[in-house]
Amino acid sequence: MDEPLVARMRQFGETIFAEMSRLAAETGSINLGQGFPDTDGPRSLLQGAARRIEQGVNQYPPGPGRVELRGAVAADRARRYGLEYDPDTEVYITVGATAGIAASVLGLVEPGDEVVLFEPMYDSYAGVIALAGGVRRPVALRPDPDQGGRFRFDADELRAAIGPRTRMIIVNSPHNPTGTVFTPDELDVIAELCREHDLIALTDEVYEHLTFDDAAHVPLATRAGMRDRTVAVSSAGKTFSVTAWKTGWVMGPEPLVRAARTVNQFLTFTANGALQLAIADAIRDETEWVAAQRDALQRKRDRLAAGLREAGFGVMRPQGTYFVMTDIRPLGYSDGIELARALPGRAGVAAVPAQVLYDNVAEGRHLVRFAFCKRDEVLDDAVIRLTRYANG
Ligand SMILES: *Cc1c(COP(=O)(O)O)cnc(C)c1O
Numbered sequence: 001m002d003e004p005l006v007a008r009m010r011q012f013g014e015t016i017f018a019e020m021s022r023l024a025a026e027t028g029s030i031n032l033g034q035g036f037p038d039t040d041g042p043r044s045l046l047q048g049a050a051r052r053i054e055q056g057v058n059q060y061p062p063g064p065g066r067v068e069l070r071g072a073v074a075a076d077r078a079r080r081y082g083l084e085y086d087p088d089t090e091v092y093i094t095v096g097a098t099a100g101i102a103a104s105v106l107g108l109v110e111p112g113d114e115v116v117l118f119e120p121m122y123d124s125y126a127g128v129i130a131l132a133g134g135v136r137r138p139v140a141l142r143p144d145p146d147q148g149g150r151f152r153f154d155a156d157e158l159r160a161a162i163g164p165r166t167r168m169i170i171v172n173s174p175h176n177p178t179g180t181v182f183t184p185d186e187l188d189v190i191a192e193l194c195r196e197h198d199l200i201a202l203t204d205e206v207y208e209h210l211t212f213d214d215a216a217h218v219p220l221a222t223r224a225g226m227r228d229r230t231v232a233v234s235s236a237g238k239t240f241s242v243t244a245w246k247t248g249w250v251m252g253p254e255p256l257v258r259a260a261r262t263v264n265q266f267l268t269f270t271a272n273g274a275l276q277l278a279i280a281d282a283i284r285d286e287t288e289w290v291a292a293q294r295d296a297l298q299r300k301r302d303r304l305a306a307g308l309r310e311a312g313f314g315v316m317r318p319q320g321t322y323f324v325m326t327d328i329r330p331l332g333y334s335d336g337i338e339l340a341r342a343l344p345g346r347a348g349v350a351a352v353p354a355q356v357l358y359d360n361v362a363e364g365r366h367l368v369r370f371a372f373c374k375r376d377e378v379l380d381d382a383v384i385r386l387t388r389y390a391n392g
Contacts, residue, residue: 008130009131020350024344026344027344029347029349031350032382033340035373038373038375040241041241041289048282052277052278057273057277061276063269064261065092066093067087069249069280070091071087073085081221081222086254089258090254091250091251092250094248095267096246096248099246100260101128102124102263102267103263104256106132107259107260107261107264108260111133112133113135114136115137115170116166116170117136117137117139117170118138119138120358120364122357134168135165139158149317158189159193162199167200169200172204173187173217173218174215176207178316181320191220194226195224195229200256202231203220206233206235206239208239209293211294212298212301227253233248233250236248247272297322297372300373300379303372305317307379308324308383323370323372325369327367328368335353336366337356347385347388349386353368
């Protein structure tokens with residue numbers, strides 16, 4: 001039989017995250033590849049979900065999501081950022097941020113439309129843009145030696161990527177995999193271009209709570225003229241260490257949210273009900289847990305970054321997320337895929353080569369991403385293994 005997969009998806013194989021997790025399992029490696037914590041979220045959240053299931057909250061919730069969660073999301077967004085959304089028409093619950101992003105792109109991008117995004121890019125963006133028949137226009141984030149290796153974009157390159165067919169810009173901040181938290185000035189550059197070219201912004205804010213030091217998350221929708229052209233997506237998975245729960249939300253002006261909602265009726269239709277109720281409570285009641293988790297992650301960042309530096313990696317200090325990016329050239333390697341494929345078997349550690357998150361592969365060939373959202377003893381063990389490998 002000829003290749004049965006539709007032509008527009010043939011550029012995609014098994015994702016690198018699946019491949020690395022499989023390699024990690026086969027070799028008994030410590031998996032610092034895929035970003036999921038190895039400790040649980042707040043007790044009240046877990047018990048709240050279990051209680052709802054016991055109580056019989058087990059049938060289809062309303063398509064847009066439980067009103068309790070939509071209300072909690074809207075109140076939280078207003079309290080923390082001063083952004084007001086009508087929970088009935090401007091907040092929509094999805095099966096994780098992934099489905100929110102997919103429904104938004106599929107509902108707003110016509111075949112042939114161009115989508116500007118920053119690379120390295122979270123892998124689902126490329127997939128859904130291709131599904132929509134859109135065209136990716138990547139703009140590189142590069143480490144700035146004057147900012148301690150913080151990744152940032154060049155405003156002229158961003159301007160040059162926007163053309164008459166540009167429909168949307170995707171902005172992920174805090175940014176996976178670089179850990180960059182976009183500054184208000186950087187957001188204002190993006191906002192000005194969105195206004196000038198009448199673009200829709202899709203923001204992926206799943207790490208909004210997980211920022212370190214003095215970096216603070218600022219939603220693009222707070223910038224001048226942006227509330228009414230921004231679809232913002234966030235999720236419970238990273239905030240509450242429940243990545244398996246796949247519960248996210250889309251927030252924006254009614255016409256943009258309606259576009260996502262129209263599509264999502266035919267993707268997943270609705271999301272889990274019991275978990276939505278438990279998450280609604282946690283958004284209100286577990287702010288201290290989230291703050292403590294943020295502090296713990298900052299210490300884990302420092303712990304793994306110091307260990308990787310000690311082992312000989314070049315380390316770019318992230319301002320948020322679960323991840324630290326490293327430069328493997330100081331170790332004498334140049335190709336991240338080669339090293340990442342070898343590490344599980346030789347060192348007993350799995351990581352993700354960043355080049356798979358670039359269209360311009362050369363930009364990221366020498367970069368490898370490690371996750372630090374793991375117990376301290378796991379991070380320490382990984383550092384010992386990597387140091388032994390680097391010195392052997
Ligand atoms: C984890 C992650 C997602 C997916 O979130 P879910 O709620 O699990 O679907 C989306 N974007 C980025 C940048 C992520 O790291």
